[in-house]
Amino acid sequence: MDKLLDILKKRHISVTEGRKKILELFLKSPGALAHADIERSTSANFDRVTVYRTLQTFVEKGIIHNIPTADNAILYALCKDNCEAGHHHDNHVHFICDNCDSTICLEKVAVPEVKLPKGFTKKQTDVVVSGICIECK
Amino acid sequence: MDKLLDILKKRHISVTEGRKKILELFLKSPGALAHADIERSTSANFDRVTVYRTLQTFVEKGIIHNIPTADNAILYALCKDNCEAGHHHDNHVHFICDNCDSTICLEKVAVPEVKLPKGFTKKQTDVVVSGICIECK
DNA sequence: ATAGTTTTTGCAACATTATTGCACTTTTTA
DNA sequence: TAAAAAGTGCAATAATGTTGCAAAAACTAT
Numbered sequence: 590m591d592k593l594l595d596i597l598k599k600r601h602i603s604v605t606e607g608r609k610k611i612l613e614l615f616l617k618s619p620g621a622l623a624h625a626d627i628e629r630s631t632s633a634n635f636d637r638v639t640v641y642r643t644l645q646t647f648v649e650k651g652i653i654h655n656i657p658t659a660d661n662a663i664l665y666a667l668c669k670d671n672c673e674a675g676h677h678h679d680n681h682v683h684f685i686c687d688n689c690d691s692t693i694c695l696e697k698v699a700v701p702e703v704k705l706p707k708g709f710t711k712k713q714t715d716v717v718v719s720g721i722c723i724e725c726k
Numbered sequence: 727m728d729k730l731l732d733i734l735k736k737r738h739i740s741v742t743e744g745r746k747k748i749l750e751l752f753l754k755s756p757g758a759l760a761h762a763d764i765e766r767s768t769s770a771n772f773d774r775v776t777v778y779r780t781l782q783t784f785v786e787k788g789i790i791h792n793i794p795t796a797d798n799a800i801l802y803a804l805c806k807d808n809c810e811a812g813h814h815h816d817n818h819v820h821f822i823c824d825n826c827d828s829t830i831c832l833e834k835v836a837v838p839e840v841k842l843p844k845g846f847t848k849k850q851t852d853v854v855v856s857g858i859c860i861e862c863k
Numbered sequence: 864a865t866a867g868t869t870t871t872t873g874c875a876a877c878a879t880t881a882t883t884g885c886a887c888t889t890t891t892t893a
Numbered sequence: 894t895a896a897a898a899a900g901t902g903c904a905a906t907a908a909t910g911t912t913g914c915a916a917a918a919a920c921t922a923t
Contacts, residue, residue: 706834720848722846
């Protein structure tokens with residue numbers, strides 16, 4: 590029934606007001622969120638520290654993942670179902686719009702296979718494409 | 727003759743001690759550098775502000791480019807010859823070692839082609855792979 | 864080479880962002 | 894429902910990034 594509870598309980602973490610509100614923000618948001626976005630949000634006005642710790646917990650538990658950005662803002666986005674605690678399989682390309690600055694998860698665009706030189710072990714591949722998004726087109 | 731002077735003069739920016747030292751650091755370093763790396767470096771102990779401004783100038787003039795990373799460190803790496811002011815063509819994959827934290831430009835590994843959905847315009851593609859590097863193997 | 868102009872640097876102050884310890888509150892467990 | 898465990902807010906502190914301005918260095922043209 591309640592998607593929020595479901596997500597939190599599945600990870601065996603306590604269900605609190607803060608976590609529900611922040612998680613709700615992610616569920617409602619079409620793209621990625623920065624720490625600052627969450628802090629500014631009227632519906633979730635907690636202590637800065639709580640926001641930091643909540644985001645950290647969510648990342649650890651595989652609920653959200655952070656996205657590399659060219660301009661170095663810290664962005665978080667919901668993980669899809671195949672993420673587990675401490676082991677993210679975020680398998681799509683991220684897009685950053687040079688115009689509106691929003692970051693978009695291109696769920697349909699798979700991360701291409703990258704062949705590393707001998708001696709390197711691959712654990713995760715992040716692909717960030719920048720340009721003009723469909724909204725700003 | 728002097729590679730440092732050459733790089734700076736080509737961009738029509740003043741040749742100063744600070745710029746020479748920082749540029750030298752990049753030339754000597756096998757991978758990418760974080761702001762903190764430069765500040766810590768004994769050979770280049772300038773004011774923090776100078777380091778910030780120098781890096782900013784270098785990026786603007788196409789001498790270095792910054793690398794997006796999932797863990798959100800700000801990394802800079804030398805541009806290859808085909809970069810121009812305000813227009814970077816950095817065409818290789820970057821590797822970050824989870825163990826020693828160093829960033830390596832995999833010059834030999836080309837960035838794969840990414841097909842975007844309709845409506846999106848691509849300008850740049852950044853690929854960052856993390857794992858264990860050849861040194862820590 | 865040198866005087867004048869332009870650019871860069873360092874300092875100080877300030878703003879933003881992130882981290883830690885501890886007491887208190889809420890949630891979970893049994 | 895009480896005890897235990899986990900989470901939260903506050904305060905203090907650290908780390909990181911920015912701005913204005915005066916002094917210093919680099920460039921330009923004689």
